[in-house]
Amino acid sequence: MEIVKPFCQYLAAMTLAPLLPGIVNRVKAFFAGRRGQPVLQLYFDLYKLLNKTPVYSRTATWVFRAGPVAGVSALVMALLLLPFAGRPSFLSFEGDFIFLIYLLGLARFATVLAALDTGSAFEGMGASREMQFAVFAEPAFFLGLAALVRVSGQTSLAGIFGALTPETWRQAAPVLALLTASFFIVLLAENSRVPADDPNTHLELTMIHEVMVLDHSGPDLAYILYGAALKLWLFAALIACMVLPRHSGSWAADAGLFLLVMAGVAAAVGIVESVMARLRLTKVPYMLITAFAFSALALIFQMGR
Amino acid sequence: MHTFAELMIVLIILLDMALAVTGSLSSCIRLVAAQGVVAGLLPLLAAGGATHTRALVFAAVIITLKGVVFPWLLLRARDRSGARKDVEPLISYPASILLCLGAFIASSWLGSRLPLPESGVAWTVPASLATIFTGFLLITTRSKAITQVLGYLVIENGIYIFGLALFVEQPMLVELAILLDVFVAVFVMGIAIFHISREFDHIDTAELSELNDWRRGEYGK
Numbered sequence: 181m182e183i184v185k186p187f188c189q190y191l192a193a194m195t196l197a198p199l200l201p202g203i204v205n206r207v208k209a210f211f212a213g214r215r216g217q218p219v220l221q222l223y224f225d226l227y228k229l230l231n232k233t234p235v236y237s238r239t240a241t242w243v244f245r246a247g248p249v250a251g252v253s254a255l256v257m258a259l260l261l262l263p264f265a266g267r268p269s270f271l272s273f274e275g276d277f278i279f280l281i282y283l284l285g286l287a288r289f290a291t292v293l294a295a296l297d298t299g300s301a302f303e304g305m306g307a308s309r310e311m312q313f314a315v316f317a318e319p320a321f322f323l324g325l326a327a328l329v330r331v332s333g334q335t336s337l338a339g340i341f342g343a344l345t346p347e348t349w350r351q352a353a354p355v356l357a358l359l360t361a362s363f364f365i366v367l368l369a370e371n372s373r374v375p376a377d378d379p380n381t382h383l384e385l386t387m388i389h390e391v392m393v394l395d396h397s398g399p400d401l402a403y404i405l406y407g408a409a410l411k412l413w414l415f416a417a418l419i420a421c422m423v424l425p426r427h428s429g430s431w432a433a434d435a436g437l438f439l440l441v442m443a444g445v446a447a448a449v450g451i452v453e454s455v456m457a458r459l460r461l462t463k464v465p466y467m468l469i470t471a472f473a474f475s476a477l478a479l480i481f482q483m484g485r
Numbered sequence: 486m487h488t489f490a491e492l493m494i495v496l497i498i499l500l501d502m503a504l505a506v507t508g509s510l511s512s513c514i515r516l517v518a519a520q521g522v523v524a525g526l527l528p529l530l531a532a533g534g535a536t537h538t539r540a541l542v543f544a545a546v547i548i549t550l551k552g553v554v555f556p557w558l559l560l561r562a563r564d565r566s567g568a569r570k571d572v573e574p575l576i577s578y579p580a581s582i583l584l585c586l587g588a589f590i591a592s593s594w595l596g597s598r599l600p601l602p603e604s605g606v607a608w609t610v611p612a613s614l615a616t617i618f619t620g621f622l623l624i625t626t627r628s629k630a631i632t633q634v635l636g637y638l639v640i641e642n643g644i645y646i647f648g649l650a651l652f653v654e655q656p657m658l659v660e661l662a663i664l665l666d667v668f669v670a671v672f673v674m675g676i677a678i679f680h681i682s683r684e685f686d687h688i689d690t691a692e693l694s695e696l697n698d699w700r701r702g703e704y705g706k
Contacts, residue, residue, distance in 0.1 A: 353488045354495040466506075466578045473502060473582050477495070477589070481608065484593055 185431065189264035194256070196439070197413035198222035198406065200446045204373075207450025222409060226402045234398035239299050247294020248396060248403035254287035255410040262417050263341045265438030266427055272338040277325045280337065281318065284370075284414075287407065288314055295392035306391030309461070313369055313376065313388065316468035321366045323475035324359050328422075330482040331355055344425035355478045360422055362474035367415035367449070369468055371408065374453040376464045416445040490530040493523050494612045497646065498589060501619040504639060505581040508573045510631065513623075514559045517638050520616075521551025524642045527649055547645075550664060555638060555671055562675035563631055574626045581622070588618040609649050616643030634674045641667050 202219035209216025218224075236244065260271040261280050273279075292310055295303040329335055331352050332343035349356055369376040372389035381387055393404050420441040428434060459467060500520045507513055525547035528540060574581055592614030601610060620640030624633050641663070 350488060354491045357492070358495065469579050469582050470502075473586055476586055477498060480590060480593060481495070484597070484608070484611075 186264075186268055186270040189267060189435070190260060190270045192435075193259055193262065193264060193413060193417070194410075196442075197259075197409040198226065200412050200416060200442065201409055203443055203446040204450040204453070207447050208454050211451070211454035222405065226406055229402035229405070230399050232398035234396075234400050237298060237395060240297055240395070243297040244294050244395075245400070247290045247297070248400040248407070250290035251287040251294075252403040252407040252410070254283045254290065255407045255414070258283040258287075258414060259410055261337050262414055263338045263421055264417070265434040266341045266344065266421055266425065267338075267431070267434065268342065269338045272336045275335045277329065277335070277337050277340070281322055281325070284411070285314075285318070287411070291392055291404070294396070298395045300395065302391050303394060306388055309388045310392060313464055313468060316465045316472065317366050317369050320362055320468060320471040320475045321370075323472065323479055324362050324366070327355060327359055327475060327479040327482050330479065341421040341425075342427075344422065345427065346425055349425055352482065355482050356422060358474045358478040358481070360419060362471045362478065363415065363419050363422070364445075364448070365467060365471035365474070367412070367419065367445075368452065369464065369471075370415060371412045371449075373449055375456055375459045375467055378458050412446075412449075413442075416442050416449075419445050487530075490527060491608065493527050493530060494608045496523050497612050497642075498585075498615060501616055501639075502582060502585045504635075505585050505619055505622055505626075506574065506578050510563055510629070511560065513632065513635055514556050514563070517559075517635050517642075518552050518556040520639065520642050521555065522548050524645050525551060527646065547664065550668065551638075551642075554668070558671055558675050559631065559634065562634075562678050566631065566678050575628065576626050581626070584622060585615065585619060588622075589615040592618065609646060613643045613645075613647035613649075616640075616646060619643075630674075630678050634671060634678070637670065637674075638667070 199219060199222075201222050202217070205221065206216050206219055258280050261269055261276050261283075263269045288310065292307040295307040295310075325340075328340050331348065332340045334340045334343050344356075368374065372379055377388040377390075379390065381390070389408075393401065396404055420438055424438060424441045426434070426437070497520060500516055500523070504513060504516050504520070507516060525544050529544050576584075589611060593608070593611035595614060596608075596610035599610060617640050620636045620638075620643060623636035623639055627633070627636075644663070
């Protein structure tokens with residue numbers, strides 16, 4: 181029984197992840213006065229892409245083919261560590277939050293290597309931007325998780341979010357509020373959402389993430405899209421676990437509420453995308469430095485408590 | 486109630502950071518006003534439930550003065566001096582943020598060393614010292630005369646919050662005297678800025694340091 185429920189949660193996360201981009205798109209369409217794509221659009225896209233034959237450039241090597249697979253497997257692995265509605269995750273050990281950060285780094289590294297391997301000037305540009313913003317996003321994320329470790333006194337993700345209760349919010353509300361804001365900014369930047377990057381633009385000069393995957397096709401592109409959905413799920417789940425520290429007895433109620441909050445986070449991303457313009461490329465690090473400042477403040481606050 | 490007070494403290498520190506990086510004069514004025522209002526609310530929250538009428542009246546006076554009168558005076562001074570242009574800080578965004586963070590870390594260290602009576606709300610002293618530092622930062626890194634007034638106001642906010650650490654309710658007379666001083670200062674500086682700008686056509690302090698005759702023609706335009 182102890183293994184069945186975490187596994188079910190893991191499967192649920194894996195299958196529901198492509199829903200989030202659908203929700204974001206529907207919210208954006210609502211704000212623009214359109215009907216928008218179906219919520220399940222990403223599933224259709226993934227199905228279509230998986231049935232296609234990939235095309236490879238003659239100059240690309242095995243690194244190009246390995247990139248998407250390595251990226252998506254790192255994220256599939258990372259999802260194993262992720263608690264679902266504050267319940268124990270499938271895989272959990274002391275200090276696994278550092279493992280999570282390195283898995284995310286590995287996924288990014290694989291994507292960047294594959295982009296550089298194509299030899300295209302555009303992809304190199306995207307790769308360089310991706311790494312540049314990661315330099316600012318990762319410290320913010322890392323410090324934020326460190327502050328969470330201090331708040332809960334646990335060093336595994338499942339432990340951290342298991343120990344968060346409404347009582348914690350009552351005592352450490354400023355810290356948790358700062359961390360929520362910081363993680364949301366990191367979510368926007370890491371998933372190339374609007375203030376950092378526009379997922380809809382297909383102009384190579386302004387894109388960050390999209391420009392790196394221009395040359396991938398067929399199943400490779402499907403892996404990349406699925407990996408992006410998993411990453412969005414991962415960050416949204418961290419935020420949802422943080423703002424929803426309620427552990428009622430029933431598993432179904434917890435899971436239902438958790439999924440509702442996940443949809444809420446996706447809707448918030450959609451609202452941010454609808455009401456905000458993209459930041460100038462040189463201003464994106466400023467936004468991430470702000471997130472870093474939030475995380476650092478939260479950590480200082482927690483340390484002096 | 487104390488959680489609310491701590492949230493307010495966090496808000497004050499965030500406002501410090503926003504002040505350190507913001508480039509537009511009117512948003513600077515609004516941020517200072519917002520900080521004054523938050524600082525004015527703090528004693529009510531820190532007292533925890535039982536508030537006297539005196540404290541309420543006093544908070545109301547502070548909030549009106551800092552949230553309505555000062556911004557109005559400053560915005561008027563801005564319009565009259567024609568200083569509608571932005572006040573980009575002389576140091577970059579990351580440097581300002583890091584300076585603020587460093588100031589907060591240093592002041593929390595300092596706050597832990599100061600022999601102060603135990604107040605109910607955590608982080609009052611570090612927040613106040615960081616606010617005072619931000620005031621100095623504002624004075625030194627902006628070149629418009631009006632931001633120096635703003636920096637002065639931010640320092641006053643910091644001193645006010647620092648007073649909270651000593652007494653939950655401050656002696657009315659002392660605080661009223663400080664308020665009166667600040668009021669007069671803002672008033673006088675507003676007039677001074679107006680005169681400076683009428684004399685020199687601008688209130689850029691960097692330009693004020695060189696009063697050479699040969700640049701006179703440039704100013705006369």
